[in-house]
Amino acid sequence: MNISRAARVSPLLKTLAVMLTGFIAASGAHAATQTTASGFYKMKLGAVTVVALSDGVFALPAGQFMVEAHKGEVQDALTKAHTGATVPTSVNAFLIDTGAKRILIDTGSGAFLGPTLGEVEKHLEAAGYQPGQIDEVLITHLHADHAGGLINNGQVVYPNATVRVDENETHFWQDRTNIAKVDPSVQGTFDAVSAALTPYAALGHLETFHAGEQLEPGITAVSEPGHTPGHTGYRVESDGQVLVVWGDLVHLAMVQLPDPKVTIKFDSAPADAVAAREKALADAARKGYLVAAAHIDFPGIGKVSKTGRGYVWTPVKP
Ligand SMILES: [Zn+2]
16 A cells, blocks of 8 residues: 555655755755754744744755846855855744644645655644644645645544645645646646545545634635645734745745745746735735745744835844
């Protein structure tokens, strides 16, 4: 049983991982400086505890993957940041501990994307939680760096959790006739989704929802389509304090905050992705709430403010 699942996962490392594994060697050298030694960061949001969990770091080939709105702006940003063509990029997941429930938002990459990633489970345990204590897993979208950590060797990592994913997102990636609609770099997502969701579905632990629904007291799903068809953020509120978990609204902050019109080449609908990013940035800057982002430097929690035509990120101090 495990062998057949492993066999299904195996081609993934050759296909989906194209977007990452070619750059793993470069990223490894940066991993130690991009994550705190502990790999987790805890803070209070009203009565709720929020824990940022590092999955690790990969090297994003910025020139190859970022799609410019203005010629030369990616290279200008890299030069300004004194960084090379590939940028060490965090992968972050977030635990929301309400006291009543422990809710994990995204799971990292598991074994899908190489040895510099896949550390969410380890860092969850370092933060004092066992995987069996997780009551729910909310997925922002089904790319392997967000859903891959649901399984380990074909087995569920979170045996007591209900996995909840936007209905449009689940239907899109569970229908292989959509494979021609996505960039080759993420076509392996169809295999990853099958491998990661099937064991939870078999347990009756997979549910879908519609964006806009309140999923738990104080937690609402927010529609952010464009990066994927059902890409979803989660708004968490406790005692009047707000944190919005963005998922992949931003992949490369040094470029996409100064110019939110810059996209990434595997966005499913780039114009929609731009609209979702601009809306979220404007709202966060105007209202001043905290944001948690999957690919902004660990812990990925901070605030956004407006400057000129773009935005700047102010991280919380880890
Ligand atoms: Zn991602």
